[in-house]
Amino acid sequence: VNGFTDWTYMAIAIGGLTVITFLTRSAFFLLPSKVQLPPAWDRALRHAPACALAAIVAPSVLTRDHQPFIAWDNHQLWAVLVAVPVFVRWRSMTVLIGVGMAVFTLLRLI
Amino acid sequence: MSLLFPTVDRASLRAGVRAMGPITVAIGVWGIVTGVAIVNAGMPEVTALVFSFTVFAGAAQLATLPLLAVGAPLPVVWVTAMLVNTRFVFFSATARRYFAHLPVAQRLVAGYLNGDLPFAMFLRHHGDDEAHGTPQQYGYFFGLTGVNWAVWHVASVVGILLGGLAPAQWGLDLAASLALLGVLVPMAERLPPLAGVVVAAVLSVLLVDVPMRLGLLVAIVAGVAVAVVAEVGSSRRAVAGGAS
Numbered sequence: 001v002n003g004f005t006d007w008t009y010m011a012i013a014i015g016g017l018t019v020i021t022f023l024t025r026s027a028f029f030l031l032p033s034k035v036q037l038p039p040a041w042d043r044a045l046r047h048a049p050a051c052a053l054a055a056i057v058a059p060s061v062l063t064r065d066h067q068p069f070i071a072w073d074n075h076q077l078w079a080v081l082v083a084v085p086v087f088v089r090w091r092s093m094t095v096l097i098g099v100g101m102a103v104f105t106l107l108r109l110i
Numbered sequence: 111m112s113l114l115f116p117t118v119d120r121a122s123l124r125a126g127v128r129a130m131g132p133i134t135v136a137i138g139v140w141g142i143v144t145g146v147a148i149v150n151a152g153m154p155e156v157t158a159l160v161f162s163f164t165v166f167a168g169a170a171q172l173a174t175l176p177l178l179a180v181g182a183p184l185p186v187v188w189v190t191a192m193l194v195n196t197r198f199v200f201f202s203a204t205a206r207r208y209f210a211h212l213p214v215a216q217r218l219v220a221g222y223l224n225g226d227l228p229f230a231m232f233l234r235h236h237g238d239d240e241a242h243g244t245p246q247q248y249g250y251f252f253g254l255t256g257v258n259w260a261v262w263h264v265a266s267v268v269g270i271l272l273g274g275l276a277p278a279q280w281g282l283d284l285a286a287s288l289a290l291l292g293v294l295v296p297m298a299e300r301l302p303p304l305a306g307v308v309v310a311a312v313l314s315v316l317l318v319d320v321p322m323r324l325g326l327l328v329a330i331v332a333g334v335a336v337a338v339v340a341e342v343g344s345s346r347r348a349v350a351g352g353a354s
Contacts, residue, residue, distance in 0.1 A: 003181030004153045013178055014157075016188050018164040024195035026221025028202040033210040037203060044338045046237060048200040049230040050297040051310040051333030053290055055326050056169060056226070058311035059318045060287045066319045076284045083288060084295060093132035093292040100288040104281050 079104040114219045116212055118249035126253020129235070130261075133227055136289025137258055138265040143286050144168045145269020151175045155270055162266040166222070166259070170194040173323045194323045197330055201229050207242045208251070220251070225262070227293055228254035234297070301344060306337025 003009050023030075028037070061076045063069050070077065083100035087093075148158045148171065165171050170191040177187045201224055209220050231254050236247050298307040310333025317325025 002152070003178045004151075004157060006181060009181060009184075010157055010178070013174075013184055013187050014161055014164055016184060017161075017170070017174065017191050020188055020191045020195060021165055021167050021170070022218055022222055024192060024202075025198040025224055026202060026218050027199040028206040029209050029217040029221050030214070031206070031210070037206065042204060042207070043341070044334055045200050045204040046233060047303055047306050047334045047337035048197060048204065048330060049226060049233060050294060050303050051306050051330045051337065052197040052200075052226055053230065053294040053297075054307040054310040054333065055314035055329040057287050057290045057294065058314045059325075060283060062311075062315045063318045068315050068318070076281065076287070079281075079284060080288070080291065084291060087292060087295060093135060093289065096292045097135060097285055097288045101281065101285055104284050108279065108281070 075104050075107040078107055113213075113215055115252065116216055116243075116248045117245050118252055119245040120249065122246040122249030123253040124249075126250040127257050128253075129231055129250075130228070130254055130257040133231070133289070133293060134257060134261045136286065136292060137227060137261045139282060139289055140168060140286040141262045141265025142269035142272070143283050144171060145266040145271075146273060146282070147172055147269075148175060148266075149270050149273040151179055153178070155273075158270045159267065162270065163263060165191075166262070167191070167195055167198075168262075169323070169326070190323065193327055196327050197226070198224065200330070200334075204233070205229065208236075208247055209243070211243060220255075223252070223255035223259055225255065225258045227290075228258045230293055230297060302337045302341035305340040306333040306335075309333045309336040 003013070061080055062074070064074075079100040082103045083096050086099050087096040145158070145162065148161065149155060153161065153175070161171065173194045174187050174191050177190060198221075202221055205220075205224060209217050212220070228251075232251050235250060239247065294307065298304045310329045312329075313332050314325055314329035317328055319325075320328075
């Protein structure tokens with residue numbers, strides 16, 4: 001079965017996904033404005049963006065084929081281990097990406 | 111005034127656009143990687159363009175891709191997208207005090223535009239404000255999210271059209287990860303968020319094989335919980351230190 005070529009299936013699927021995009025992103029905006037969230041919730045959820053970014057980045061660097069991949073030949077891991085301290089020192093996104101990609105490419109080619 | 115946007119302060123709008131400067135690299139690379147992945151999974155280009163423009167959620171698009179490829183039951187596809195998007199529900203709870211009193215159409219637009227990176231930037235700048243819903247905040251928010259939206263879509267289209275031209279071994283996905291780290295690292299330089307970030311990272315790796323990207327959700331919830339505990343602990347110590 002290939003879902004991609006079934007136009008009706010894809011149209012309904014994408015339509016539903018669009019609605020889900022709006023509903024999840026606006027979920028709490030749609031509550032009446034009188035409803036107040038407890039302040040403790042507010043403080044806690046301010047950590048959500050940082051934790052979400054970590055949970056998106058970490059599997060990309062530290063897993064392969066749905067398995068943890070922490071090994072000497074994980075070139076991406078080495079690239080990150082070198083580039084992040086350089087970034088902490090120099091504060092430049094360009095330097096971060098440049099150094100990381102340079103380390104990765106070097107390890108890949110040798 | 112317009113139907114879809116609240117009144118914004120123009121200087122703040124420009125400040126938001128400028129603040130996105132270096133981060134557009136992250137969004138651009140991430141968008142290209144997502145576009146390439148979608149086409150390489152076998153989705154026809156026209157469908158891929160519609161998919162990208164309407165769904166506008168990279169992680170959810172990548173998570174539902176293998177399901178759509180095999181024609182998985184629609185409820186499974188939708189529940190997967192909802193779970194991957196749960197972090198936006200958390201974001202909307204935090205952002206609510208800035209937007210709750212606006213007309214529904216404006217709330218929906220603000221929610222639709224609210225992405226991981228611009229929201230992190232917004233909180234860094236306006237997270238501690240006393241007043242909520244000012245034209246300055248709206249200006250900054252729509253500057254950030256507008257750039258995010260535009261760059262993301264241009265990049266996805268480039269990725270979709272380029273398809274397999276950039277070989278996987280070049281490590282474009284690493285460039286995207288590095289760029290995300292460039293936003294994450296400055297947020298994690300105090301102990302409470304750092305503790306949460308470490309826990310979220312470890313759990314997301316250990317739970318990577320859990321179906322429907324549920325591991326992502328568990329990792330975020332656990333990370334937030336640990337950050338809160340660390341925050342309570344550090345403020346207690348601060349109080350105790352002050353009293354002695």
